[in-house]
Amino acid sequence: NAGVIQTPRHKVTGKGQEATLWCEPISGHSAVFWYRQTIVQGLEFLTYFRNQAPIDDSGMPKERFSAQMPNQSHSTLKIQSTQPQDSAVYLCASSTAPYEQYFGPGTRLTVL
Amino acid sequence: QQQVRQSPQSLTVWEGGTTVLTCSYEDSTFNYFPWYQQFPGEGPALLISILSVSDKKEDGRFTTFFNKREKKLSLHIIDSQPGDSATYFCAASASSGSWQLIFGSGTQLTVMP
Numbered sequence: 397n398a399g400v401i402q403t404p405r406h407k408v409t410g411k412g413q414e415a416t417l418w419c420e421p422i423s424g425h426s427a428v429f430w431y432r433q434t435i436v437q438g439l440e441f442l443t444y445f446r447n448q449a450p451i452d453d454s455g456m457p458k459e460r461f462s463a464q465m466p467n468q469s470h471s472t473l474k475i476q477s478t479q480p481q482d483s484a485v486y487l488c489a490s491s492t493a494p495y496e497q498y499f500g501p502g503t504r505l506t507v508l
Numbered sequence: 509q510q511q512v513r514q515s516p517q518s519l520t521v522w523e524g525g526t527t528v529l530t531c532s533y534e535d536s537t538f539n540y541f542p543w544y545q546q547f548p549g550e551g552p553a554l555l556i557s558i559l560s561v562s563d564k565k566e567d568g569r570f571t572t573f574f575n576k577r578e579k580k581l582s583l584h585i586i587d588s589q590p591g592d593s594a595t596y597f598c599a600a601s602a603s604s605g606s607w608q609l610i611f612g613s614g615t616q617l618t619v620m621p
Contacts, residue, residue, distance in 0.1 A: 400551075427607060439552070439611035452606040487551050494538050494603035495559075496583060499551035 400500030421490030514612025527585040531598035538600040
C-alpha cells in the first residue's frame with residue numbers, strides 16, 4: 397500500500413506569488429490533515445477533513461490560506477500572496493479513525 | 509491551553525543504552541498519545557501509541573508508559589542503536605472532539621556507536 401503522497405516535494409516561490417500544495421491520502425482513509433512544521437513553531441495543526449467535509453480549520457491563518465478536498469483521493473492547500481514567513485514544511489496526514497495518523501514526506505515551501 | 513511539553517530537547521546515549529523521553533500535558537480530555545520518529549527530510553513516522561485506558565504498551569525495543577493521574581507519558585528505547593538517531597515527538601489528541609494532534613517540541617536523539 398502506498399503511503400501518503402505529497403507533491404511537489406520542494407517549491408520555491410517569490411514573495412506575493414501563489415502556491416498550491418497537493419496531497420493524496422492513503423486509499424480508504426476518511427480523514428485528511430494538514431500540518432506545518434518550522435524550527436521555531438514546531439509541528440502545528442492547520443486543518444482537517446473527514447469524508448471530504450471540512451471539520452476543523454482552527455489552525456489556518458485567516459487570510460491567504462485555504463484548503464479543499466474535492467474528492468476522496470486528493471486535497472489541496474493553497475497559499476495566496478505568499479510571504480517569507482510562510483516558508484515551512486507542509487505535512488499532510490491521513491487516518492481511518494481518530495487514531496493513527498500517517499504522514500507524507502512533506503512539501504518544503506521556500507518563499508524568497 | 510492545549511499544550512504538550514516534551515523533554516529533554518536533545519539527548520545523547522551510547523549504543524546499547526536505554527533512552528528515556530518524557531512528555532506532560534494539561535488537557536484532561538486527551539485520550540490518545542502517539543509517539544512519532546522523524547528523520548531529516550522525511551515526514552514523521554508513527555512509532556507507537558497508547559490510549560488513556562492503558563498504562564503501558566510495548567513494541568519490540570520501544571515501550572511507552574502513561575500515567576493518567578500525573579498527566580505524563582514516556583518513551584523508553586532499550587538497546588538503543590545508531591539507527592535510532594532521529595527526532596522524536598510525542599503528541600496528544602481527544603477522540604471526542606477534533607482529531608487534531610497537539611505535538612510536543614521534539615527530542616533530538618543521538619546514539620553514539
